[in-house]
Amino acid sequence: MTASQHDQETLHSYLQLDAPARRPRFADFVGALKAVSQQEDPDAARGWAARAVSPLLDYSSLMKLRRYVNGPNAGTGAATNAGTSTGRVVRLAILGGPTTIQLRQLIELFLAHEGIAAEIYEAEYGLFRQEILSPGSGLDQFGPEIVFVATGARDLTRVPPLEADAAAVEQFAETELSDWLQLWETARSRWNATLIQNNFDIPFDRILGHYTLRHPAARENYLARLNRSLAEAAPAFVVMHDLNALAAEAGAAGWFDPRFYHEFKMPCGAECLPGYAHSVVSQLRAMLGRSKKVLALDLDNTLWGGVVGDLGPGGIKFGQGSGEGEAFLAFQRYAKELSQRGIVLAVCSKNDPEKAREPFEKRADMVLHLADISAFVANWNNKADNLRAIADQLELGLDSIVFVDDNPAERALVRRFVPQVAVPDLPEDPSGYIAAVARHRYFETTSFTQEDSARARYYFENTRRKELAAGAPDLESFLASLHMKMKVELINDLNIERSTQLVNKSNQFNLTTRRYTLSEVRGLVENSEWQTRTFSLRDELGDNGLISVILLRKQADALAIDTWIMSCRVLQRGVEQFARNELVDLCRAAGCNRLLGTYIPTAKNGLVADHYAKLGFSPAGSDGASTFWELDVAAAAPLPHFIERDESRA
């Protein structure tokens, strides 16, 4: 083995381990990073270091990694981190009440870990109001896309005096709220920014003790009330970041370190900073539509105790009667709740396929049912291959999967061979499984809609459709057998949230990958130059919900398709053909002669490179990367499909 091979092996073997096993090897890992950085290529070292970034590392270790993630010349102030899979650079401003230097450094690390490239502007501490409100401020010159307002309980300028009565407290709260609303609206109108807004981390040194709860003017009671009002009043362009929940998780006494606050104005204790930065980046990841989407679960000793192949469905440890059985039950309930909020569940198990299903089929006390599991893979293949199969089956990327397995060897194999998949450590005791998954904040979201709660069913039905397709003599008769009905609507108050979510989450079937916030979409709807169409599909097997959104802009004698996105779960169903015919009708009704299309390639949307060609559009040039297309509406014959237009009212 050459020295370089030895370093590579050191790096690989560190990253495939759980956190406790990594700890004694951290120095060796950093040594290998240094060697790689000096001998070969700082970019390679940067990639390795970014992969090692974890919320489970302590502050000093993360700062050590920072040297390699940012390169030797990492300075302070505005900095761009390298390494991106999206090609998009997020312009992020961090405005502190307390000092944000350490927080910003850690945020950079977690962004690098997520492969999110960012240009960061950091304000001097305490100046968040001036930066937003003063024209020509550093922030104004920077022109942020996302503003993180990193404030805390100590940034309130007004608190009611203890003797204030309920009406006076109300007045204080209203004034406070209108100040924050004004800050947000200013950031919105000036830079069209989206905000991440901390709430207040409520201290625990309560002057009135337990009576605090009953006295509106007591500071902690007042802060709790403000937290509620802020969250309720926050418009859609403000994403609330629950700093108070972070403080509670750490234990309020462990969260705030008065020494570091008084001396250096640090927002919390040093060892709480990595979790804080990780939490902010998780919100940011959700805003960019890059939260995890799939929870892939092992079975034996993960969803129940023991090996079902040996013990049979009656012999496994599960459910009431033993503490350990209840712990597995609690973990299944956690998975079930995740599926109810839109996370897709999969099973990835080394098992006999029939035996693996038996507990679900034969035990009445199972919380998870086969219908909750959208992809069920039980065989004797290696789990890296099986996770690839699950990604294919669900038509989702490997980087959207979280894999949970009690066996450290399986975890190591998956980390090594499919590093895109997130693999949390799992403790030996099943009572710790929920916390072990939850602490990574894989599934953060910035909205919750009806579609989310029904998603698991869609994926399950899709699997059944595929089984049907396999049995159907040909695709056409299969499609005809589905009796699909499509509802076409403009974007309206009822579907705007889901439409916006689809616009921001779709990566694969997305022609231009343009992202719009809720208020931007509302602006388009109200703008007479724009047309919007949404498509909702029902069929024999269930309701797919709203699965496609198209945004068009009038340009002289043409309608230009600004955005065309579709959920991948309805690929190969004729939805595109149906929508194209709709657009042709729309064009004619609007008095336009041509329909214009643009394809902007990204790392993820190769699927639709030929989209317009397939729909009969003619090439109309390219600018190197993007291709342009046009369709002469007069000459366009309707494309065949098997979808009936649903004219019923909602």
Next chain:
Amino acid sequence: MRDVRAELQEIFRQVFDDPTIVLRDDMTAADVEGWDSVTHIDLLIAIERALGIKFATAEMSRLKEPDQNIGSFVRLIESKLQAG
């Protein structure tokens, strides 16, 4: 007897990423490359964690005061370790 100076030297080497640092009593922040107000905080955090001590608020920036140097810093840490 615990060799606080050697332990501290190792922490300095880690924080400033320089394996050649050798601590002497008469050294101050000006003698270590990269020792500024930001890395000073990193240094305190690393020392507290590695040695299991807690600096008092008044001690946190003491090294920046006149007449303070590595020698007095080592004595401060030794006294904190003895106090347990």
